[in-house]
Amino acid sequence: MQALFAYGFLQRALLAGVFIAVACAVLGVFLVLRKDAMIGHGLAHIAFAGVALGLFLNLLPLAAALAVAVASSLAIVKLKDRAGLHGDTAIGIFSSLGMAIGILLASMARSLNVELMSYLFGDVLAIEPLEVWLSIGLAATVLITVRLNYDQFLFVTFDRESARAAGIKVSRLDALLMVLAAVTIVLGMKVVGILLVAALIVIPAAAGLQVATSFGRAVAASAVIAVAAVAGGLALSLALNVPASAAIVVLCFAVFAALFLIKKRGRVPPGAA
Amino acid sequence: MDLVALRGVSFAYSGAPVLLEIDLVIREGDFLALIGPNGSGKTTLVKIILGLIEPSSGEVEIFGRPPAEFSEWGKIGYVPQKATHVDPYFPASVEEVVGMALLARNRRRGARGGQARAEVRRALETVGMGGFGKASIGRLSGGQQQRVFIARALVTSPRILFLDEPTTGVDAETQASFYDLLGRLNRDEGLTIVLITHDIGIVTKHVNRVACLNQRLVYHGDHEDFCRSAAFRDMIGRGDHLISHEH
Known part of the structure; x- marks a missing residue:
């Protein structure tokens, strides 16, 4: 573990990873409880098109992915609201289109393929200083925005109709949550890659929900699990010479499985209290 | 009136x-x-x-106002249909659930602050659920959940x-x-x-x-x-x- 602090590239990976892990986990609790967990996969596929576009046009790939993912997240919300499509259908349409555009751009410019691979599978150990600051800044923005709207997000997640009856602008909050999810996905893909970023949103949240008796504790537990998985994954990656992204996700799952089993053994039937 | x-x-x-x-x-x-x-x-x-x-x-x-122009939502309490069909594993405490409605009165502070917490406690006591503030909502019986939702509807003194x-x-x-x-x-x-x-x-x-x-x-x-x-x-x-x- 001491080696994590010995090298500059590891310090950068740990710093960015911790911030991104907390943002993913906090947002993940809301998304999992809203049954919107698949938005992580969908927006990651969409972000793939953004990365390919950025590389194709010689722009910063993270910035291009961010613009494409945010615009698409808003389009998904509009499609759900206005066209009356189910959420998973709207996500399916945009994620397939995003993947298709990414593949088209990659095939048009063959030199992109190597760099695209680093986004597909994540390469947190190769994170640049600029990307570290960008990641910290955006993750902090996500966390502050969630904090400011925490109570409203909680109300809408728990009881959408009553929240509307209390005068809360539910559609506006939906759009805000989707934008935050898009930003978080783009950040997370540098850590664990496009193919695994949804795991960083879903698994720590699902694990935290196994042990929490209040919403605040679920959020805190998810954040702790995500940070531990990122730090542990980096350490494992270094010790065993395995990809950091895979190690992080496998650790997340191990924690989830352990908490799931503990809860199952000590489960109290609902309504018994 | x-x-x-x-x-x-x-x-x-x-x-x-x-x-x-x-x-x-x-x-x-x-x-x-x-x-x-x-x-x-x-x-x-x-x-x-x-x-x-x-x-x-x-x-x-x-x-006296059309709903679109009305803003004092704290004057209204609402318990929707199937309110008690709560996801049994939703990790919200009874206090958190009741406190949600305070957003109708104050968008930013919600249930934060000593006065808001006292209002939550009072609403729970009104419906006979005073000792259940820390309990998980999903662990309560249907009748107890019903009382919690009434408390949530009452917490803003509608x-x-x-x-x-x-x-x-x-x-x-x-x-x-x-x-x-x-x-x-x-x-x-x-x-x-x-x-x-x-x-x-x-x-x-x-x-x-x-x-x-x-x-x-x-x-x-x-x-x-x-x-x-x-x-x-x-x-x-x-x-x-x-x-x-x-x-």
Whole structure:
């Protein structure tokens, strides 16, 4: 573990990873409880098109992915609201289109393929200083925005109709949550890659929900699990010479499985209290 | 004072009429039972009053203003249909659930601060759930959850409370004490209550006004007159529940 602090590239990976892990986990609790967990996969596929576009046009790939993912997240919300499509259908349409555009751009410019691979599978150990600051800044923005709207997000997640009856602008909050999810996905893909970023949103949240008796504790537990998985994954990656992204996700799952089993053994039937 | 006024309100869904030309006034102190067969538009009517649905035509006023211009949502308490169908693993404590409604009054602070927490405790005590603040909502029985949702609707000290079939899935004993609680709130606290129910028996005991809906407003008036009306005989003839509450 001491080696994590010995090298500059590891310090950068740990710093960015911790911030991104907390943002993913906090947002993940809301998304999992809203049954919107698949938005992580969908927006990651969409972000793939953004990365390919950025590389194709010689722009910063993270910035291009961010613009494409945010615009698409808003389009998904509009499609759900206005066209009356189910959420998973709207996500399916945009994620397939995003993947298709990414593949088209990659095939048009063959030199992109190597760099695209680093986004597909994540390469947190190769994170640049600029990307570290960008990641910290955006993750902090996500966390502050969630904090400011925490109570409203909680109300809408728990009881959408009553929240509307209390005068809360539910559609506006939906759009805000989707934008935050898009930003978080783009950040997370540098850590664990496009193919695994949804795991960083879903698994720590699902694990935290196994042990929490209040919403605040679920959020805190998810954040702790995500940070531990990122730090542990980096350490494992270094010790065993395995990809950091895979190690992080496998650790997340191990924690989830352990908490799931503990809860199952000590489960109290609902309504018994 | 008129808290709610509907004038010529109609609503159609995909061209099919749901409500036709509804004129209805709800006055301060009313304990109004909104009854009618399934699909008669009861829930739709309440949603229109609360601004959750736009009517196809007609005018709605709540506290003298159209719902779109109304902003004092803390004056209104609402317990939606199937409120107690809570995900048993949703990790919200009872205090968190009750505190949510305080956002109707203060968007930023919500249930934060000593005064807000005291209001949450008071609302829970009102419904007899004072010792359950830290409990997980999903672990409570249906009847206990029902009381928590009433507490949430009461925490802002509303002037009018809307309840949409609040006793669905709740046992008879719990229903009886629940109606007693509503009656007490109406009598002692002067709370105006609008209750959507299939339980015509409640009309005979607690409510003082009845609105009978079947797309159109079939009857609106005093509960005793309603029991002698053709609308009442029609409902009994149709087999709606008549439950006697002797307590």
